[in-house]
Amino acid sequence: MMKVQKGDVIRLHYTGKVKETGEIFDTTFEDVAREAGIYSENGIYGPVPIAVGAGHVLKGLDEQLEGLEVGEKYEIIVPPEKGFGKRDPKLIKTFTLGQFRRQGIYPFPGMPVEIETEGGRKLKGRVMTVSGGRVRVDFNHPYAGKHLVYEVEIVEKIEDPIEKVKALIELRMPRVDTEKVIIEVGEKDVTVDFGQLINEVDRNTLVLGEILLESDLKFIGYEEVTFKPSVDELLKPPEEEVVELEEEVSEPLVEKTEEKEAEEEAAEETTEEPVDKAEEAAAVEEAPAEAGDVEVAEEKKEEVTEEGEEEKPKKKTTRKSTKGRKTRRTTTRKTTSKKKAKAAEEVDEKKEE
Known part of the structure; x- marks a missing residue:
């Protein structure tokens, strides 16, 4: 038979009772928990994995596991000092009834209470008596000063290194699927990869x-x-x-580009007028005509030249304005040639006379 030694990883079944009263306060069996009225919906039942000597169970129980044989059942008695401690009279405090009622609490004997100290520490206690406007609360553990009896069975001693790591993961994170954990073990080193569970398990649970x-x-x-x-x-x-x-960021840049293009188009349209007016003045200057026509042409030339000079500083050369200039030059020349023809006819008529 295999015996348990300190540092071994085992699976353990147990039921804990108060020796003086026989009250069951803890168990790994679901049916026993239901009968004792201590069953919890969130509890996990079945043999619990522990490392012997690591403090995973009460000190008095942990120490007495060494030397036990796998598969055997034992009864272990744990004294108060190695269980939940001896009763400490200093942990029995007295409060006024008003202190409770101001918080909406109406205490009665046996009522569990929790009080926060000035240092922020929370103490759990149980009301002992309520009389004469005074409330006595015992902050000792409910099983302090009691002898405990544990019925235990060593179900399994785990030998495989990978299975040892999985058993300890089960102890610390019982709801984690150990089949999704990648474990690599060496002689003195171990790597545990929870990567596949990162989106399934709360990060705080993994950290702790x-x-x-x-x-x-x-x-x-x-x-x-x-x-x-x-x-x-x-x-x-x-x-x-x-x-x-x-x-x-990209949206304002697009809007800025569109505004710039609109400004350039407006600038191109503005430059067409001064260029055309200057060319029109040049066309008028080329056309010889009668005295009346010449005077009109001179006046036109002066007007166009003045306007052209005013607009000249704003002149810009673009392909668009060049196309416009060629079209308008053709129109101006056609008009001028008609005037020349008419002037020639009038001269011939005067010679005949």
């Missing part, structure tokens, strides 16, 4: 689990323990996405 698990793995002999992701990586806030920011 890794901290406790590191202590357990070092207790059973591993000197170097590595987690993926590490505690620091789990505590690091997620990076912000930059996609939305880029979209916001």
Whole structure:
């Protein structure tokens, strides 16, 4: 038969009772918990994995597991000092009834209460008596000063290194699917990868689990323990996405470009007039005509020239304005040639006379 030694990883069934009263206060059996009235919907029942000597159970029980044989049942008695401690008279406090009623609490004997100290520490207690406007509360553990009786059975002693790590993960994070955890073990080092569970398990649960698990793995002999992701990586806030920011920046740039194009088009339209008027003045100057026509032409030339000079500083050369200039030059020349023809006819008529 195999005996249990300190540092071994085992699976243990137990039921804890108060020796003086026979009250069951803890058990790994679901049916026993239901009969005793201590069943919890969130509780996990079945043989619990522990590392012997690591403090995973009460000190008095933990110490007496060493030397027990696997598969055997035992009854272990734990004295108060190695159980929930001796009763301490200093932990019995007296309060006024008004202190409770101001908080909307109406105390009665046996009522569980929780009080926060000035240092922020929360103490759980139980009301002992209510009389004469005074309330006595006992902050000792309910089983302090009691002898405890544990009925235990060593169900299994785990030998495989990978299974040892899985058992300790089950102890610290009982709702984690250990089949999704990648474990690599060496002689003195171990790597535990929770990467596949990062979106399934709360990050805070993983952080706390890794901290406790590191202590357990070092207790059973591993000197170097590595987690993926590490505690620091789990505590690091997620990076912000930059996609939305880029979209916001690109919009004003597009609007600015459109405005610039509109300004350039407006500038091109403005430059057409002074160029055409200057050319029109040049066309009028080329056309010889009668005295009346010449005077009119001179006046036209002066008007056009003055307007052209005023607009000249704003002149810009663009392809668009050049096309417009050629079209208008043709029109001006046609008009001038007609005037020349008419003037020639009038001269011939005068010669005949």
